[in-house]
Amino acid sequence: MSTTDPTKPTLTAAIPLRQLKPAYDFIVVGAGSGGSAVTRRLVDAGADVLLIEAGPPGIGVAEIDEPSKWVPLGRSVYDWGYDYAPTPHVSGRTIGIPRGKVLGGSSAINAMMWYRGHPADYDAWDASGAKGWAFKDVLPYFKRCEDWEGGASEWRGAHGPLRIERSRALHPIAAAMIEGAAELGIPVIDDPNGATNEGAAPSNFNISAGKRFSSARGYLWPVLDRYNLTVVPNSLVTGLGFEGRRCVSVRHRVEGQEIETRAVVEIILALGAINTSRLLMLSGIGAPAELRRLGIGVRAALPGVGQNLQDHPLVRAVNFRAKRPLGAVSDNGGGSMINWKTRSHLAQANVHAFPVQGRSATAEVANGYDLGGDVFAIGTGLMRSRSRGYLRLLGTEPSSPIEIQPNFLSEPEDLNDLVDAVDVVMELGTSNAFANWFAGHAAPERRLNRAETVDFIRTACSTFFHTCGTAKMGNDDMAVVDERLVVRGVEGLRIADASVIPIIPSCNTHAPVTVIGERAADFILKSVGDLSEARVEGHGTT
Structure with a gap:
């Protein structure tokens, strides 16, 4: 439940300066729709969490806060600057694909639409092999996300982290x-x-009191001062570290220096459908032929990494x-x-x-x-x-x-x-x-x-701007994660972003990706059980 009145958004927030520790219970990479949700739920559960974001905090930025100013945020300092490659089908044109590089991820630069699509979208996920992701399974999580202006109902939720309103x-x-x-x-x-x-x-908007209500504002701002959350902005993750089959650390840049930080229990990737697949491949997880083409050693042969891209x-x-x-x-x-x-x-x-x-x-x-x-x-x-x-x-x-x-x-x-x-x-x-x-x-x-x-x-x-599907969940040979979002072929690594979507839903992706983050946290906490025991099993302490 939100700790603040969502109709009166917090106007000030700050990321506390904390010295980085050598290890945390969990490391979440990426502070977008999925990463913000999973981080908040793990922090609320008492876990010690490190959240790494490649972009700046984006707090108190007028262009982000003002709903009518969102279009120029693409190709700004808050955008990764990616393009879709040209084909004859689009007259040989290059198409820009804005992706948020800021606390809140794309929820901080998008058009603020909150829309879940049709129930059949999620029934199709379940039928495709992502068992347990039918609409009846995800509806409670959609409701848990929401603080809908109309209050709780069979279809809508109230008092959740994300304020949702219609035009005034x-x-x-x-x-x-x-x-x-x-x-x-x-x-x-x-x-x-x-x-x-x-x-x-x-339309349903992530807008409150005339201001953007991003995932960062809803999920992260209320807990930035918690002792068990460390947020590191402007930190690019460059690789994953392994001990045998287990993913145990991330390499990331902090103030120009590359450091390695360990996760005692688990690492959660939430970099989005482009950067999660990139990081997996750079770390040796992907199609063997593609990895060998680049001279990267194969750690886990998963041919579906980077495939199934949809928009x-x-x-x-x-x-x-x-x-x-x-x-x-x-x-x-x-x-x-x-x-x-x-x-x-x-x-x-x-x-x-x-x-x-x-x-x-x-x-x-x-x-x-x-x-x-x-x-x-x-x-x-x-x-x-x-x-x-x-x-x-x-x-x-x-x-x-x-x-x-x-x-x-x-x-x-x-x-x-x-x-x-x-x-x-x-x-x-x-x-x-x-x-x-x-x-x-x-x-x-x-x-x-x-x-x-x-x-x-x-x-x-x-x-x-609905890029998804590049590390899909399922049970076939092209699936990258299972129905609990665990990366196949390795241990200690999970994905909680749009890359796991097997079939693109008929809606904006912010809402379903938030649900993916919410469910990831539940899967993690159920699999871990007692955190103190998990820390011992992870062969380390925080």
Whole structure:
């Protein structure tokens, strides 16, 4: 339970300066959505925890705190600066993929959407081999995370670490999108995290009192002064240390010097779907052929490391001319959302749209169209994507280049679904609900035929920043972790981030990754039992 009133977020927090000890019960690497959750629960249980974060604290930073300022955080000092590699499917373009490098991880730089998708998403995890991850298993953890403005219910939680609210004053463009959806026959629902996610609704935000409510704010800030938590920001982990099959330490840089710190009980990786796989491979855990290509010795042959990469492709975006200025930006610059089916026989909604209180475009779209003057936009994307990609190291240094390939639009059905989605968005922008705003098409400049729509999608294709799947859980030969998130083939090593997701859910990944962190802590504490005994079994003390 949160120790502070979430409607009045703590305005000041500080990371205490503590001398590093040679060993801790647990070391958590990465302070994002999963790492923050697992850290908090272990600290609450009385464990001595070292949390290592590669980025800065990010505390008291106006650009992070202000919800409307989130877009420029990509490519800032708080971002890793990664790119997706080009393919002909996206017209040979490089696509930026912002990933948070700061306390709170991507929850400190994202669009603050809290959304869990459809129950069938998690039933599919269970069916794929991640036993015990069906919706009935994860729903209690979603509820445990939440401090929902509407209070506890069958579907929602209250008094959890993360405050979740809807807009206090829905922007007219966001309200028009909900009205326009109803006009097109799409149902209007109260809460996309409720009984159904199909329809149009105000968005759920990790925002409180007008400020971003990141995982760092919710999970870490209230316990930064605990004696049994040591947080080390600006510390890049460069490798893992082993004794036999057991992972016992991490090598990390502190003030320019590389040091080694031991974990008596366990090490938890929560660096995200890109950096966790990178660290595993640099430490000799991965596909033998890939490791040998780089001259890395094989410690554990796990061919699934770096494979199964998934993300949601975003069409950024359909832009419309506005009859007048849109006024001040509110919330995260959006405010509402729609989920619908491109074909009625589908079991669940497969596409998604959201409003933009201004223009929104890839560099190529911006260069190809006149987006000057008053403009609003609607972004749309595929939430049931089929394309699968990979991650490949191009060097053996922690800072070496890396090839990240989601293979966007490589599956013809993905492209077909997006064509249908763009057609609906074009109708939406010209519906009666937008009559007081729509003053003409901007990008595209008119309604398009199918071939033209395909070309536009390839040029406008971007990302929802939902990279996942590169160290999936399951029981097949490509699984990297088991259903308790333990890395196969080694001991003392667990993963608690988006890399373990076997099949991308039809939602933003912040909420499911938080649940992964929550469950990781439960798995750890149940497996450890008495901490004092675990310290003895770990052949060390803290």
